Amino acid sequence: MKPTSSRTNALAVVFALVMSTASAEFSLSERCPPSFRLSESNTCELQSLYFMYGSIQNQGIGGTQTNLPHFNDGYTPQQIDLGRYLFFDPILSVDGSMSCASCHQPDRGFSDGQSRSIGLNGQTLQRSAPSLWNVGFSQRLFWDARSTRLEAQALEPLFHENEMGNTPQQLLQTLKHNANYRALFRTAFPASSDITVDDLAIALSAFQSSLISLNSRYDAYAHGDHSALSEQEIQGLNVFRSFVARCSECHTPPLFSNNQIAVIGVAERTGETLDVGAERTFNSRKLRGGFKVPNLRNITLTAPYMHAGQKQTLEEVVEFYSRGRGNELDDSDERQLHWHITQPDLTTDEIAAVVAFLGALTDETMKPITPSTVPSGLPLVHDNLGSDRP
């Protein structure tokens, strides 16, 4: 870890002062977020209409009426609510300039509208911020699948020098100095004697797991109301799952991801070096340029697309696939492209239909409420403030 500059250290002291004078009353919800049921052991368990269906080997991949994959639930309502405060609270960053919501904004599908996210001090990161909708179902996290647990994942941006730039010691110190957080952590983690990094990670995961989007118009269609989609959207669904476009072989319902890694061969922007992606994670040339298959729910909210935002619109994405295998790569490229990347040559009608269909995957009914103030007393910093639901 690079030592933080003296400027940021000085700022940290100022924040410590701000925090200790914070006075708002904060309490944690004793109820689960919508879509969850409170169990007798005070944990929140996901509820969904998809539980009506089965799925082959319980993998949660299939067709219209298929159960969901394993879900990361079992957090308490208090942990989820504490996670919500932490997620929006810039206290987590070294200088109070960023919260998780800076790059994962509720109004932008929990992404940030950037090709590649901007971190501390305006530094551009290597990749784009993925949407966090339905992230509790992901068995692989980050574009290159380098993490398998939400808890472990949350610590990366916190302590990454270009992201939130904090250190565990400093973060714990600031949180422990804050009377609100001391009380809130005690409520959420009664068994812990003090605030810990592990508990912080659990709370953040708890909140992120509550971001459920499973009630789009597509879902109404899948459950049986065939008038929920327009004719063009149904045409798009049929192209999407056809064996010409083969989108659903990788973006498999119900989540529109099969949770695997695939090399699809999107070129980096001109002048950028190749992002080897999963090659590094798995130490295998076969996965050079491979990324995890992203889920496509709420996809219209999260442009630009791909691991470094190479595609501005969904049309561009579909056209990329349509042009066929390796169309952005030169002959010397050694990537082993996935076998479902073929040469669909879709008509303009079909491309428009797929794009229309992707638009039917939008559902924000379970969007969490952005707190109006956070326990640190710091002002909220992410964009689009105030347009969230009251």
Next chain:
Amino acid sequence: MKPFVLVTVIAVTSILAGYFWGSHQTDPSLVLPNQVEQGVDYDQASLEGVLRAALPPNPDGTVWQVREGESIQRAVALAAPGDTVLVFPGEYHESVYIDKDHIYLVGVIDEGSRATLNGRGVLNDAILYSGNSIVIENFEIKNYKGNAIMGQAGNNFEIRNNLIIDSGVYGIFPQLGQNGVVTHNVISGIADAAIYVGMSDNIHVAHNEVFDSVAGIEIENSRYAVVENNYVHDNTGGVLAFITPGLPIKTTEHVIIRNNFIVNNNHPNFGAPGSTVAGIPAGTGILIMAADDVVIEDNIISGNKTAGVIITDHDNAPNTTLDPESDPVPDRVVLLDNFMINNGYDTIADVQALMLTEFKTGLVDIVSVGRNRDSCILNPGRYHVVGLGDYDRCSVTTSANLANYLLAEPVQERPVEDFKLGEIAYLGVCSGCHTYNGRMIGPPVVVIQALYENNPEGLADYIANPRKIRPDYPEMPPQSYLSEETRRAVAEYMLKIDQPSH
């Protein structure tokens, strides 16, 4: 003679049209299919003695008739679970999708002519289904770009008596389904597998003729499959049992390949670049890649120029990706007695090299490459074998005691107990807009309870077709995708809530 005795047309359609389509988009120019009462003649005559996986048709269901010039999709849209759609001989140019359960889609064969789905080289897939208990019979399908018949997570399917010619990537491709039969189909000219069972369990593939395709029959990342009594000839590779790494289902196990004719599979490989089958050497009878518990018994395997049977791990197979979650090694391959003759007469360099290590030349029936665990062969002396040094003698002699791996009953379609239905619907859907005593997007539950006390039917009706009531609230979206049963359950649940849940 006509194979089916057809029942008389009873009702025609304008009333029905109003009934089914009144509240949705209506296109009056479309001709509706005729509707006839379900007759016993068709069912009992054709299904007796046939291996079944689907629910039987509803005896009170409707039979929809489609004739040339009409739309099959239109009939499917009108059909209810348990109904039959009968398609008369003639040419149909459409892609049919079935996103509902329990539909019999049946072609009528009249003096040898069939209902023909012709994609004319421009349509994607011919028939695509995601429902359970789908039966597809008696069609001729040609010139599609994608698949002829594709299932996406439909269970309890039956696909039989179809003639599929030169149609796309896969001929018949049930994917992610459980409990299904693929029998008595004749399929040729397919650029990948003529019959491809993908990521599925409890499957029976029998009495099919598959030829002139890259792969004849492929069992991939699937469990509990029997492939028997098929005539598999003139493909690049005959019968394959594979684990393809990188798919979400990781294993292939318990596959029985028996009593098939696997003959002269020497077709030049025309598989798409990058596809797994593109790496199959022409002249492969049976190919086992990384699959476990495969039994090969009583097949006639002849005239396959590379080898009769190839068993390989992933390390020796081209085009496979890396997947730490899939086991690259085949375990417990059981080679029982088979009739093998004249295989490997023009084999590939890799096999020749392996033969040299054992000082062998000439024909090769069975070759095992790479790692392998606990495999066996009953009578090795009967064949030209190579690479079988660590194979034991089998202790079993036949798989005949197992007729098939189909389930005794169709897969249960709804594992959720009734009392939970109301809860998953309320919490999974309504809770995004309604809460017990506060205002969210919709009015509080307490207000609704006062309005609908002792009236769950009223509530269930409202949500199927909500009216605008309160000027200061937005409109509530219709919940008509919920079945009647679910609407009733959620209504009862909503009326019983006595404390906030969220």
